[in-house]
Structures are given as structure tokens and as C-alpha cells.
Amino acid sequence: MITYVFITSQLFTEREHLTTAAYADSTNLQARVSIYHHRDPQVDFVTWAINHLDWPEAARVLDVGCGYGQYLKQLSQPTVDDLFLIGVDLSSGMLKDLSQQWDTQIPLPHLGVADAQHLPFSANSYDIVLAMHLLYHVPNIEQAAHELRRILRSGGTLLVATNGENHLHEIEQVFCMVLCNMTENRDIARFLPRISQRFSLENGASLLRTAFDHIERQDLTGVLKIPEVAPVLAYADSMRPTIEKTLSDGVTWEEIMRESAQLINDQIAQHGVFEVQTHAGVFLCN
Numbered sequence: 001m002i003t004y005v006f007i008t009s010q011l012f013t014e015r016e017h018l019t020t021a022a023y024a025d026s027t028n029l030q031a032r033v034s035i036y037h038h039r040d041p042q043v044d045f046v047t048w049a050i051n052h053l054d055w056p057e058a059a060r061v062l063d064v065g066c067g068y069g070q071y072l073k074q075l076s077q078p079t080v081d082d083l084f085l086i087g088v089d090l091s092s093g094m095l096k097d098l099s100q101q102w103d104t105q106i107p108l109p110h111l112g113v114a115d116a117q118h119l120p121f122s123a124n125s126y127d128i129v130l131a132m133h134l135l136y137h138v139p140n141i142e143q144a145a146h147e148l149r150r151i152l153r154s155g156g157t158l159l160v161a162t163n164g165e166n167h168l169h170e171i172e173q174v175f176c177m178v179l180c181n182m183t184e185n186r187d188i189a190r191f192l193p194r195i196s197q198r199f200s201l202e203n204g205a206s207l208l209r210t211a212f213d214h215i216e217r218q219d220l221t222g223v224l225k226i227p228e229v230a231p232v233l234a235y236a237d238s239m240r241p242t243i244e245k246t247l248s249d250g251v252t253w254e255e256i257m258r259e260s261a262q263l264i265n266d267q268i269a270q271h272g273v274f275e276v277q278t279h280a281g282v283f284l285c286n
């Protein structure tokens with residue numbers, strides 16, 4: 001029986017899927033973020049990214065696609081200048097988790113549900129706008145870029161984060177191999193979800209250039225040294241809501257996890273760790 005796996009990029013941008021499955025709450029995103037605890041040496045991407053910004057006094061800051069508030073939390077620390085912070089996200093479940101997990105000693109930023117393609121804010125209203133690991137989920141990336149430009153004050157900066165095309169390549173390879181074996185279809189690899197390739201470090205500048213005159217790119221490469229299989233499976237499992245919908249002909253998620261665990265364990269037995277390359281970065285746009 002030939003199993004046909006077809007993963008369209010449609011699910012990755014579909015509002016219903018994003019808000020009720022992939023990002024119904026923060027569980028999947030938090031599971032993905034935890035794999036970076038194995039970065040060697042440790043670098044905190046959130047700190048690295050926001051350190052590229054110059055902060056005007058009492059800046060008005062909007063985080064679009066704020067998720068569970070990784071950046072808002074960092075920007076709310078008392079050490080950071082007096083910022084006026086707002087976060088919006090497509091998913092009300094994400095915002096609920098953000099509010100519930102917020103440190104009650106620190107004022108909660110203003111939060112609201114909004115789509116990056118239609119932001120409910122006046123023109124020229126923010127000094128700094130963040131769009132971190134967001135744009136690959138947006139159906140019309142150029143429209144979102146124009147919205148982000150519209151709400152930015154003249155002299156303001158948009159900070160955008162995304163991944164390079166080979167980010168976590170080794171994890172993807174394992175799952176490609178498993179799916180290829182299970183489906184007897186060697187071409188299956190090209191269908192695997194490469195969501196960040198809709199908006200990557202490699203193609204991002206050309207998409208942003210439709211709305212911004214000046215774009216500067218900064219890259220951060222690194223390596224994860226993962227000593228056990230569990231964090232990799234947890235990472236993969238966080239994408240289950242999307243990938244499982246595209247499996248057919250009796251291939252179960254459990255089988256895929258079992259086969260993947262075997263391959264990763266083989267590598268750990270051979271090298272002591274499962275080594276994974278990371279490549280992410282930011283665009284500074286104005």
C-alpha cells in the first residue's frame with residue numbers, strides 16, 4: 001500500500017487551523033522553544049534580537065503575533081526603559097495563556113486579537129514594531145509588510161525575526177527519512193513542511209522591500225547538542241496538529257515517532273549527542 005503524504009502550506013496560514021489547532025494555546029510553541037535549551041554555547045535569541053534596537057525614550061512598542069509573550073516579558077523588565085507595550089495575536093488562546101502566565105508584579109501590556117494583514121491601529125502610531133517568527137504564517141506577506149509600515153512612525157523601526165532555510169535541517173532529515181521509508185515514495189521529502197521558507201532569511205528582504213526602503217539583516221547560527229531523544233520528539237510532537245492531518249492510508253503518528261526515535265537514538269549512541277544546526281536572524285527595517 002502506497003501511503004501518500006501531502007502537506008500543503010495552506011494549513012500553515014489558515015486562520016481556523018492556526019487558532020484552533022496549531023496555536024489554540026501556547027503548549028505547542030512552548031514545546032518548540034524548549035529545544036533551544038540545548039544550544040551549545042547558550043545564547044538567548046530573544047535577548048540577542050532585541051539588543052539590535054535603539055529605544056527612544058517612552059517608546060510605543062507593538063508586538064504583532066506576540067504569542068505567549070516571550071518578547072513582551074523581556075521588554076517589561078524594570079531594567080528596560082519606560083516602554084508603552086501592546087501585543088496582538090490572531091489566537092485568543094495564546095493571549096489567554098500570556099495573561100495567565102504573566103508576573104502579577106509587572107503591569108500586563110495591552111493585548112488584543114488582530115491579524116497582521118489588517119491592524120486596528122492608526123497610521124504613524126508606533127516607534128518600534130516587532131514581527132517575530134510570524135510572517136511565514138501570514139497568507140499575504142506583502143500586505144502585512146505594508147500594514148507594519150503604515151503603523152510605524154517615521155524614524156521608527158520594524159524588527160522581524162525568521163529562520164534560515166537550513167535551520168534544524170537534521171531534525172527535518174530524520175522525519176523525511178522516516179516518511180520516505182513508510183511511504184515507499186522517495187519524492188515525499190519535497191512535500192515536507194518548510195514553513196519558514198515562505199518567509200526566510202534568504203527571501204525575506206525581497207518581500208519586506210515592497211514596503212521598506214532600508215533593510216539590514218543580522219544572522220545568528222549555532223548548534224544544539226541534544227543528549228536524549230525526548231526533546232526532539234517533543235519538538236516534532238508540537239507539529240502533530242498540522243502534520244497528522246495530512247497523513248493518509250493508515251500511517252499513524254505513533255509509528256512515525258517510534259521510527260524517528262530509533263534513528264535519533266542510533267545517532268546518540270554513535271556520537272554521544274544528536275547535533276542540530278540552527279540558523280535564525282532578524283531584519284531591521286525602516
Ligand SMILES: C[S@@+](CC[C@H](N)C(=O)[O-])C[C@H]1O[C@@H](n2cnc3c(N)ncnc32)[C@H](O)[C@@H]1O
Pocket residue numbers: 018023029064065066067068069070071088089090091094114115116117131132133134137138139
Ligand atoms: C511561531 S509563533 C511566534 C510567537 C512570538 N512572536 C514568539 O516569537 O515567541 C507565531 C505566532 O503568530 C500568530 N499568528 C499567526 N498568524 C497571524 C496573523 N495573521 N496575525 C497575527 N498573528 C498571527 C500565531 O497565533 C502565533 O502566536
